[in-house]
Amino acid sequence: xxxxxxxxxxxxxxxxxxxxxxxxxxxxxxxxxxxxxxxxxxxxxxxxxxxxxxxxxxxxxxxxxxxxxxxxxxxxxxxxxxxxxxxxxxxxxxxxxxxxxxxxxxxxxxxxxxxxxxxxxxxxxxxxxxxxxxxxxxxxxxxxxxxxxxxxxxxxxxxxxxxxxxxxxxxxxxxxxxxxxxxxxxxxxxxxxxxxxxxxxxxxxxxxxxxxxxxxxxxxxxxxxxxxxxxxxxxxxxxxxxxxxxxxxxx
Amino acid sequence: xxxxxxxxxxxxxxxxxxxxxxxxxxxxxxxxxxxxxxxxxxxxxxxxxxxxxxxxxxxxxxxxxxxxxxxxxxxxxxxxxxxxxxxxxxxxxxxxxxxxxxxxxxxxxxxxxxxxxxxxxxxxxxxxxxxxxxxxxxxxxxxxxxxxxxxxxxxxxxxxxxxxxxxxxxxxxxxxxxxxxxxxxxxxxxxxxxxxxxxxxxxx
Numbered sequence: 001x002x003x004x005x006x007x008x009x010x011x012x013x014x015x016x017x018x019x020x021x022x023x024x025x026x027x028x029x030x031x032x033x034x035x036x037x038x039x040x041x042x043x044x045x046x047x048x049x050x051x052x053x054x055x056x057x058x059x060x061x062x063x064x065x066x067x068x069x070x071x072x073x074x075x076x077x078x079x080x081x082x083x084x085x086x087x088x089x090x091x092x093x094x095x096x097x098x099x100x101x102x103x104x105x106x107x108x109x110x111x112x113x114x115x116x117x118x119x120x121x122x123x124x125x126x127x128x129x130x131x132x133x134x135x136x137x138x139x140x141x142x143x144x145x146x147x148x149x150x151x152x153x154x155x156x157x158x159x160x161x162x163x164x165x166x167x168x169x170x171x172x173x174x175x176x177x178x179x180x181x182x183x184x185x186x187x188x189x190x191x192x193x194x195x196x197x198x199x200x201x202x203x204x205x206x207x208x209x210x211x212x213x214x215x216x217x218x219x220x221x222x223x224x225x226x227x228x229x230x231x232x233x234x235x236x237x238x239x240x241x242x243x244x245x246x247x248x249x250x251x
Numbered sequence: 252x253x254x255x256x257x258x259x260x261x262x263x264x265x266x267x268x269x270x271x272x273x274x275x276x277x278x279x280x281x282x283x284x285x286x287x288x289x290x291x292x293x294x295x296x297x298x299x300x301x302x303x304x305x306x307x308x309x310x311x312x313x314x315x316x317x318x319x320x321x322x323x324x325x326x327x328x329x330x331x332x333x334x335x336x337x338x339x340x341x342x343x344x345x346x347x348x349x350x351x352x353x354x355x356x357x358x359x360x361x362x363x364x365x366x367x368x369x370x371x372x373x374x375x376x377x378x379x380x381x382x383x384x385x386x387x388x389x390x391x392x393x394x395x396x397x398x399x400x401x402x403x404x405x406x407x408x409x410x411x412x413x414x415x416x417x418x419x420x421x422x423x424x425x426x427x428x429x430x431x432x433x434x435x436x437x438x439x440x441x442x443x444x445x446x447x448x449x450x451x452x453x454x455x
Contacts, residue, residue: 002417003373003394040441045373070265076396076439093298096265098398098439120262120299121332123369123398166369166400195362197371220367250373250394 003250005045005221015061042235051081070096103128104142117164127160128169161194172202179205187217207241253277255290262298266438274452297332305347334432355405366418380412395435
């Protein structure tokens with residue numbers, strides 16, 4: 001049976017981990033490889049690296065970082081942030097990332113989804129959606145959540161899947177940072193709408209939040225950042241909790 | 252002893268190279284026919300579309316060297332798309348035929364009973380061929396990382412060394428004499444995957 005996945009997310013700036021990952025015993029808590037190793041040891045199923053600088057000069061830094069991660073960590077990882085064209089995607093995949101995550105550029109240029117899925121296969125194209133509630137629906141935001149687009153999140157998820165996205169990374173901007181749990185309604189609606197895996201993101205604060213997003217909202221994977229970085233819970237604790245409650249996880 | 256990892260521009264060779272090196276293998280990442288022929292084992296990785304990959308192999312004349320080396324009984328490991336290319340045909344392909352090392356086709360998962368496509372994530376292995384050298388020390392129930400929409404369907408069922416259940420039981424390890432193919436990513440499957448790569452390095 002396919003396991004539900006637990007995915008820590010790391011923000012990267014100039015090749016370094018930001019947002020103060022506080023792992024005890026790490027020689028260099030800013031080194032993405034060190035942090036990735038620590039999550040590997042905890043039993044994380046995948047990692048997401050989000051490059052928040054995403055400028056042209058930083059592309060080379062990012063690609064060499066991806067190579068270094070791939071040489072040291074034998075688990076799947078996704079790289080996102082500022083990916084603009086097929087060339088960027090190819091460089092990151094060739095450097096050893098399992099998947100790339102497209103966000104702003106996919107909204108601006110949806111053909112990028114179809115072109116890259118055709119070239120590299122749907123399985124390595126993740127479309128990240130930042131969604132914010134607006135009345136009875138959710139609106140897609142781009143540029144790191146700064147720019148509203150007027151696009152309906154459910155419709156966009158469906159379109160992205162149709163164009164060839166292999167996975168949706170769905171962040172609730174309303175829940176992100178609140179620690180009040182994932183947006184179950186949003187996640188459920190998107191998971192029902194598309195026939196590709198959905199990673200829920202934004203709002204994880206307690207063990208039960210993970211259970212709920214799998215059992216109630218039908219997510220395929222759950223992503224969290226600060227909860228893991230600040231060691232409120234380890235990946236292992238989350239998995240043990242889920243396993244006790246009958247959720248299939250990899251042990 | 253050197254292992255050739257065929258570099259034909261279809262992604263993701265660093266993890267495979269590094270993992271094999273962990274077990275003492277000398278690695279040559281190459282697209283040179285003479286170099287591939289000079290190595291004692293061959294790995295064909297691959298991420299992407301079947302047609303593009305096959306076109307790339309043919310353009311560089313690598314399809315012929317692969318067939319020849321397999322015929323010469325050199326241990327060969329195809330990973331993910333690298334396995335799929337070993338079949339005769341693929342539902343993903345529009346105009347390309349595969350290498351035809353295994354009789355049969357590569358087929359797409361059908362959306363059935365709510366299964367999502369791609370099949371993405373960690374799933375259990377069921378070991379069919381307990382004597383398969385690649386699976387030495389790997390038990391049924393071990394989990395490996397999958398990331399694919401298509402799977403191999405060999406005509407000769409005796410080449411199926413392991414399967415996985417995803418709505419249906421599909422072959423995920425093929426094995427015939429010196430040729431091994433895995434649908435998952437051993438280089439991304441932590442300890443279980445590394446064990447298989449170690450086994451490959453240690454093949455005589």
